[in-house]
Amino acid sequence: MFKQALDAAADQVGICLTEVLMPFGDLPVAQAMRYATSGGKGLRGFLVLESAKLHGIDQARAVYAAAAVEALHAYSLVHDDLPCMDDDDLRRGRPTVHVKWDEATAVLAGDALQTLAFEVLASDAVSDDPAVRLALVASLAKASGAQGMVLGQALDIAAETADTPLTLDQITHLQDGKTGALIRWSTEAGAVMAREDVTPLRNYARAMGLAFQIADDVLDVEGDAELAGKRLGKDADAGKATFVSLLGLDGAKARARQLVEEAEAALDPYGQAADNLRQAAQFVITRNM
Amino acid sequence: MFKQALDAAADQVGICLTEVLMPFGDLPVAQAMRYATSGGKGLRGFLVLESAKLHGIDQARAVYAAAAVEALHAYSLVHDDLPCMDDDDLRRGRPTVHVKWDEATAVLAGDALQTLAFEVLASDAVSDDPAVRLALVASLAKASGAQGMVLGQALDIAAETADTPLTLDQITHLQDGKTGALIRWSTEAGAVMAREDVTPLRNYARAMGLAFQIADDVLDVEGDAELAGKRLGKDADAGKATFVSLLGLDGAKARARQLVEEAEAALDPYGQAADNLRQAAQFVITRNM
Numbered sequence: 357m358f359k360q361a362l363d364a365a366a367d368q369v370g371i372c373l374t375e376v377l378m379p380f381g382d383l384p385v386a387q388a389m390r391y392a393t394s395g396g397k398g399l400r401g402f403l404v405l406e407s408a409k410l411h412g413i414d415q416a417r418a419v420y421a422a423a424a425v426e427a428l429h430a431y432s433l434v435h436d437d438l439p440c441m442d443d444d445d446l447r448r449g450r451p452t453v454h455v456k457w458d459e460a461t462a463v464l465a466g467d468a469l470q471t472l473a474f475e476v477l478a479s480d481a482v483s484d485d486p487a488v489r490l491a492l493v494a495s496l497a498k499a500s501g502a503q504g505m506v507l508g509q510a511l512d513i514a515a516e517t518a519d520t521p522l523t524l525d526q527i528t529h530l531q532d533g534k535t536g537a538l539i540r541w542s543t544e545a546g547a548v549m550a551r552e553d554v555t556p557l558r559n560y561a562r563a564m565g566l567a568f569q570i571a572d573d574v575l576d577v578e579g580d581a582e583l584a585g586k587r588l589g590k591d592a593d594a595g596k597a598t599f600v601s602l603l604g605l606d607g608a609k610a611r612a613r614q615l616v617e618e619a620e621a622a623l624d625p626y627g628q629a630a631d632n633l634r635q636a637a638q639f640v641i642t643r644n645m
Numbered sequence: 646m647f648k649q650a651l652d653a654a655a656d657q658v659g660i661c662l663t664e665v666l667m668p669f670g671d672l673p674v675a676q677a678m679r680y681a682t683s684g685g686k687g688l689r690g691f692l693v694l695e696s697a698k699l700h701g702i703d704q705a706r707a708v709y710a711a712a713a714v715e716a717l718h719a720y721s722l723v724h725d726d727l728p729c730m731d732d733d734d735l736r737r738g739r740p741t742v743h744v745k746w747d748e749a750t751a752v753l754a755g756d757a758l759q760t761l762a763f764e765v766l767a768s769d770a771v772s773d774d775p776a777v778r779l780a781l782v783a784s785l786a787k788a789s790g791a792q793g794m795v796l797g798q799a800l801d802i803a804a805e806t807a808d809t810p811l812t813l814d815q816i817t818h819l820q821d822g823k824t825g826a827l828i829r830w831s832t833e834a835g836a837v838m839a840r841e842d843v844t845p846l847r848n849y850a851r852a853m854g855l856a857f858q859i860a861d862d863v864l865d866v867e868g869d870a871e872l873a874g875k876r877l878g879k880d881a882d883a884g885k886a887t888f889v890s891l892l893g894l895d896g897a898k899a900r901a902r903q904l905v906e907e908a909e910a911a912l913d914p915y916g917q918a919a920d921n922l923r924q925a926a927q928f929v930i931t932r933n934m
Binding site: 379380383384385386389431435438440441458459460461463464466467468470471472474475478479486487489490493494497498500501502503506507509510511513514 | 668673674720727730749755756757761764768778782783792796803
């Protein structure tokens, strides 16, 4: 049921992305934008659509918010994969953008995907209420900028040259920005669109996002590169502190399971209507443990 | 009078940028964001403030829109200067961001400056009216994305490997995106904030923006690198078609002067109140001819 909902969401969001990318023509940068926004699991878009369902928001409107966050996520991956950043040649089981095109195209495609996210959120496709569109723009900017996702990435880079490995608190803070902020934005989007209380979804997303990142560290150690669609073992090779290096493999898994329970409990106010989100929390740790 | 207004605008916008960059702490990426947004002439911020004056908009509000467009402009310069793009080591008379820090910091600082532009525009500092803030966000996204500034940059890159040099129409289209779109956005901002007709300012900006770019091509050929604060002669060295290569040096200068006359005439509806903008149009071609 969750798997079907995830795939259906990815299809819907993919159609929407095709539509919003249509005006950009066929230059390499536009091709790269289409490529970078396809082939993923679409977890963030799925979270937006589920969150919208819980708050009675029309899926035909919410799908634009879902497309926006997937565009923003895609920009971050394209830039993170650059040689000067993580230097990855494989993503979603395919060559990364700078490998398939070149670095200049990857920089520009990433830049334009970020812009696109804000353009889509500001459009009347998302909501008739300007205050809602503005709230989505402002919160996505906060989540993705130098106090959110970029901060996480910057802390990650700083950690590579630091004298001492990060502590558990520091890694948690880093990951809260790097991965957590966008997951939180996605999960809260439906409540924001309905102008309702975001607290239950925020608590869910905080626990689920951290479980997601712990699971990612576990995957980096014991996952299957082919299934993951990206290179693994890079963190250990780089001697970086991770949840696994700090908690041990069993400790990390136990912590992730505990967080998933917290995430599920946070959804109590929604009853069974939130079952897809509960299964999503399970999924982020079972995909690879 | 114009020069004083330009300097005063740069000071005001600089103070505002310091304020909005305050929360970002002192990591290299935040330092690089401050560095990249300082030291420029601040033409785009000045255009916002002048446009706001013409439409009775409080300068204390307009300065945030000015700071936003200067942040966005700074992001584009930081990324354009990257080794994989124009590979420049000098900007505003100082080392470029990737030279002073490193490429990863330059990519991230540029990314976060783009985000910051949208965050500032979405904030209530700019206007109490959500519809106004939204109009500014939507139009800046359109101006700077893959149908605007990034399109211009992508066309520029495509031209480097094309078999035939660009025609005058193609270069005009390219520059309309690369430089024109942001200049237009800046010039229209005051009318957008007042919810008034943007047509006269749009006509001014279209002519002035093109004159600006022609003047830039002239500067590239006969300018003084020290005064310009960046490397010159790069286009000619690269064998790229420019307004100068297509129109000749005298033809390019004549065309720029004609465009400045058009720009000045477009401001007739504003009378003497628009004198600073008229002088700005003169300035863009006299700074280097």
